[in-house]
Amino acid sequence: MRAEPQSFDRVLSSMCTKPHPVAREAAMRFLATNPGDPGTYPSVAALEQEAIERLGTLAGLADPAGYIASGGTEANIQAVRIARERARSSRPNVVMPESGHFSFRKAADVLEIDLRVVPTDADRRADVDAVRSAVDDETALVIGVAGTTEYGRVDPIPELAEIATAHDALCHVDAAWGGFVLPFTEYEWHFDHAAIDTMTIDPHKMGQAAIPAGGLLVRDAALLDELAVDTPYLETTSQATLTGTRSGAGVASTVAALEELWPGGYADQYERAQANATWFAEQCRRLGYRVVEPTLPLVVTDLPTATFEGLRDLGWRLSRTSAGETRVVCMPHVTRSMLEAVVADIKGLQQGRKVLSSGI
Ligand code: 0PR
Numbered sequence: 001m002r003a004e005p006q007s008f009d010r011v012l013s014s015m016c017t018k019p020h021p022v023a024r025e026a027a028m029r030f031l032a033t034n035p036g037d038p039g040t041y042p043s044v045a046a047l048e049q050e051a052i053e054r055l056g057t058l059a060g061l062a063d064p065a066g067y068i069a070s071g072g073t074e075a076n077i078q079a080v081r082i083a084r085e086r087a088r089s090s091r092p093n094v095v096m097p098e099s100g101h102f103s104f105r106k107a108a109d110v111l112e113i114d115l116r117v118v119p120t121d122a123d124r125r126a127d128v129d130a131v132r133s134a135v136d137d138e139t140a141l142v143i144g145v146a147g148t149t150e151y152g153r154v155d156p157i158p159e160l161a162e163i164a165t166a167h168d169a170l171c172h173v174d175a176a177w178g179g180f181v182l183p184f185t186e187y188e189w190h191f192d193h194a195a196i197d198t199m200t201i202d203p204h205k206m207g208q209a210a211i212p213a214g215g216l217l218v219r220d221a222a223l224l225d226e227l228a229v230d231t232p233y234l235e236t237t238s239q240a241t242l243t244g245t246r247s248g249a250g251v252a253s254t255v256a257a258l259e260e261l262w263p264g265g266y267a268d269q270y271e272r273a274q275a276n277a278t279w280f281a282e283q284c285r286r287l288g289y290r291v292v293e294p295t296l297p298l299v300v301t302d303l304p305t306a307t308f309e310g311l312r313d314l315g316w317r318l319s320r321t322s323a324g325e326t327r328v329v330c331m332p333h334v335t336r337s338m339l340e341a342v343v344a345d346i347k348g349l350q351q352g353r354k355v356l357s358s359g360i
Contacts, residue, residue, distance in 0.1 A: 039235025147178020
């Protein structure tokens with residue numbers, strides 16, 4: 001096979017990144033292990049426990065339970081599934097801000113629950129009053145996002161958790177992307193800040209682990225029991241994951257990355273990424289574009305469609321929000337010199353357009 005994977009040199013749209021060298025090495029070493037069968041592969045099973053312990057430390061949970069999932073989608077589906085199993089209603093609903101990731105739509109579809117999507121406020125965070133009006137006695141779960149996919153916003157998690165508690169519902173925080181940067185901010189987002197029950201926190205995003213490594217954390221191991229099915233012919237008697245056979249690469253690379261980078265390496269990564277986002281936002285403003293303030297390392301700006309397409313043609317991997325704005329995710333592989341090159345290309349495209357229009 002002669003194909004090569006793409007390089008990260010022009011990737012500005014991904015929420016994944018180059019795995020850290022120690023994570024890459026660990027992933028390769030554990031490639032042929034299957035944590036789905038802990039009776040046969042005990043060493044990777046022990047590593048998975050260590051991964052959960054370490055993720056618990058990031059997320060303010062002293063005695064964590066959970067597992068390394070295939071990604072944020074699986075972790076979110078499982079969180080909804082736990083809530084559905086816990087629900088007393090036979091027609092449970094889940095309340096989520098419109099900024100919630102589309103994986104919850106998959107969850108609603110697969111699990112046949114009613115997903116109530118409520119508006120966000122002027123700063124694109126969950127509107128607490130709208131959530132309060134949407135919950136009722138049949139609400140099984142209130143979802144908050146700590147680091148939204150499109151704008152990097154952090155919902156008011158303590159308020160959302162209070163609403164959930166008042167209605168006897170569970171509270172899930174989706175920190176799939178934000179979980180590895182939020183410990184270095186002032187936000188209240190984790191188990192020690194609010195009465196939350198479950199969390200998605202993905203090592204294969206800001207954690208610099210290899211794909212596939214999503215994280216599902218639960219406050220109490222009993223919540224995981226809601227997911228357990230009997231596994232009669234395996235040495236272990238039950239399984240809580242959605243997938244059966246799964247890669248040990250994600251598990252091993254999670255432990256390796258956390259061992260190497262928590263906390264100092266991740267703190268440096270956050271500082272660099274946030275400084276890059278602030279710098280890029282300022283450059284876009286100076287070029288005359290509207291910018292959504294990057295409260296986490298993710299910049300949204302309203303480049304004209306022609307400029308966006310011009311950048312794509314130049315090889316930049318960029319994506320758009322559902323409102324059509326350009327979105328740049330300042331992942332660890334996104335360096336200042338990459339951003340300088342994009343700014344130069346944006347200027348070039350602006351001038352090109354001027355030349356074009358003066359020629360008419
Ligand atoms: N929750 C949040 C807040 C997310 O941003 C994402 C993914 C998920 C859950 C789902 O995670 P998995 O994709 O691991 O299942 N957000 C990005 C998205 O769907 C993921 C992404 C990753 C996009 C790499 C592009 C890319 O190159 O847009």
